[in-house]
Amino acid sequence: MSAVSIHHPLEGLFHPRSIAIIGASKSDRDTGWVGRLLSSGYKGKIYPVNPNAKEIDGLKAYPNIRDIPGVVEYAILNIPAHLTPQAILDCAAKGVKFVHCFTAGFSETGTKKASRLEARIAQIARDRGIRLLGPNCMGIYCPASRMTFNADFPQKRGPVAFVSQSGTEAMRLLFLAHDINIYFSKVISYGNAIDLDAPDFLEYLADDEDTKIIACYIEGSRQVARLTSAVKKCLQKKPVVVLKGGSTRSGAGAVAFHTASPTGSKASWDNFFKKTGAISANTMDEVADIIQTLSRIKPPKGRRVALVGRGGGIGVIAADICERASLEVPSFSNNTRKRLSQIISEVGISTQNPVETMTGMSGAVDFYLRGLSIVDEDTETDIILVQIAIDIYGGRNTDLTPEVRDAAYALCATADSLKKPLAVVLFTGGHPKATKEALITRRILTKAGIPVYSGVESASQAISKVIDYYGNDSGKTKTRFNYL
């Protein structure tokens, strides 16, 4: 718990000292809420509520939340929708501050009856001073307090917060990020947002010292003006990446049956991005790539890319892709070429930008150890992008492991001494052996703080967007985000 946010009214959402699960299933160690909290090591008290059970997962169960002897700060509703109004009244009687309504079956069903029920629980919560999370959402993941909505989520803490209107997208980003060694401070899946909404979380996260980067998946909000202010407030201190779901007609149609949020017009959201300067993403993979770019790439001095990788065609295609992403791939200085030609002895491979490494993984290792520092000193380029194609360099039938590890460690050994930002694109082609090596290589490189992308397109787009973000910072006040 950070000093600044300790008294924030939403602090109890992430650090409740006790949680009641209303509608705990009798044996839910593997799949239910009690089991999740137990297996993640939640630090507070857990009170299962179920009128038909005496004990659940070794914990005493209560027929009603009102019967619990101790203080209950947080309740999760896991009961049929029509029972939620009474449950919230019971929570209010017990003095619960936060109710997470996991239950679905409200306005997203499209029926008037369900919408009326949703309005009624919103009204009850408002009247009784309860802050309601949801309905129709997965709730909170906070490794510091060990709250979680999935037993597979890592217990390791990190600097990224994710505010997501979709629980599945929260899972996707968590898993994508885990695989590139990126971890989270807080993740909030908030569903239909009938009370607590994106602006609430963002206002909190702006001052949360545990959070250095904020990502959002937003389908819509009833409070766009407040959302805009909250994002602006965050951006004064930390970068904000937003994936706006439902920004086409097809997408808006899908939102109606998901969270039933008001998706807004394309113009209004274009305006939101223009006014706030938030970084816009189109896919969850892109969100993950932008997070690792923000975390691991020093702000480049410009948009000129030095491309390193074996294969003339690979260099040509990468150069085209970079330029389409508003980057450039200019020629190296004469001095750089002269110095590179002293270490590259193979005929027919380029010492110009894009520069080629020599044959095989061993040629790549050699270049990482002797060539990268030359490229780093080139006056005509600002960023180094290394392409590694394990199945092309290493073949498919031999044991790739030693050579591929050598290459990964050679890159790590050199990376620290480089002045320019370094990014790596790792191709596999998908062959099981090459894929396995690629996963291990990615783990080694990302652990060393080197960003790894699955293609030049995703790398160049993420880098270009992050340069735009830094470029907006005319006052040069933005921190360098290099703490992962």
Next chain:
Amino acid sequence: MSAVSIHHPLEGLFHPRSIAIIGASKSDRDTGWVGRLLSSGYKGKIYPVNPNAKEIDGLKAYPNIRDIPGVVEYAILNIPAHLTPQAILDCAAKGVKFVHCFTAGFSETGTKKASRLEARIAQIARDRGIRLLGPNCMGIYCPASRMTFNADFPQKRGPVAFVSQSGTEAMRLLFLAHDINIYFSKVISYGNAIDLDAPDFLEYLADDEDTKIIACYIEGSRQVARLTSAVKKCLQKKPVVVLKGGSTRSGAGAVAFHTASPTGSKASWDNFFKKTGAISANTMDEVADIIQTLSRIKPPKGRRVALVGRGGGIGVIAADICERASLEVPSFSNNTRKRLSQIISEVGISTQNPVETMTGMSGAVDFYLRGLSIVDEDTETDIILVQIAIDIYGGRNTDLTPEVRDAAYALCATADSLKKPLAVVLFTGGHPKATKEALITRRILTKAGIPVYSGVESASQAISKVIDYYGNDSGKTKTRFNYL
């Protein structure tokens, strides 16, 4: 060898009865040309030429090609550039028809001297009636004759030809395709193209009955008008996908040091695509995705996509992506919704388009077996796109294998009976266990003829481009490509 092309003058390029390797290294079983041809099982005679060796890899070596007793139909030059003019003269004296100049160090080096040398070997070949492949290229892969430039290439034949100015890109596409069960008739890496150029290969492939789909990686050509005619001729019979390298300033700069081809203006290439109707691709992954779309997707009746997959957010984001790729995700008919609601019992998940499967991999299996046929009969959609997220449905810590296999086989079992085209997007997140399962699932599905993509973006773009291609066919003469 097909009946139509047997007398084509280029037939000997793919089916020579004997090959001399001028500059065979003394022991090159693993890395050299003799070793490659031996290990791939090349069916003709192999003659190593090396003045300093008596025997190479168990084959008698000759000091000069003129010393070989038998007929030599094809020669590979693996010697320093300055020795190539005399070698080509020797080949001419021996009556060789095709010379593949693997040797690099010509115009792509940027020196006048090397460009003069290149002009000189072009002149010698022309004067002596030799067809020259290259220089600076990997040459021919033809599984029917077992010619290859990489011992790891599969011996299995398939219906795709690839005409590539880059050897590395040829390797990339071969490996990418192999992993989705797509195989080749002929692959040509042709480098600087000082004699044989893309139009030569395309004129041949238009009539080649072993080739049903043609892909090209072209950096430039000195014969754009002839290239345009050749592509048009091909397109009367089979689809042509073209990745034009060097179509930006950065890319053109890279081409100068790769094959030194005249890259042409953006306008001229836009015109090429407009005039020919060739399918344009920007990355090699996209080329592979377009090939599998052409091979495995029945021409859809329209652009309306039915999305299937667990997770509301996943559906929303996918719908946005589809619409950005000029597809639509409309509502299902009332009848479809009614029928789907009879098989979907879970609260809070959508029976509308995008439709959700129920919990876990078992929920997915259930939907594949009972829900897909309902979606297939929906009157408002034309294509079915199924999203599978193994680590989200299946978690990360249990043994995923049985459930994931069940899902793959359930999809295969249903696929055959569907009237609408079916496409699958397979996410992994990259976790080793989920990745392994995803690779196996991809193999099962692609073997059954179901196209598998790594994301909704790549799937929707490939499908949209293929619909455009079929749409150009106002006369409905284009074959249905469904033979993989």
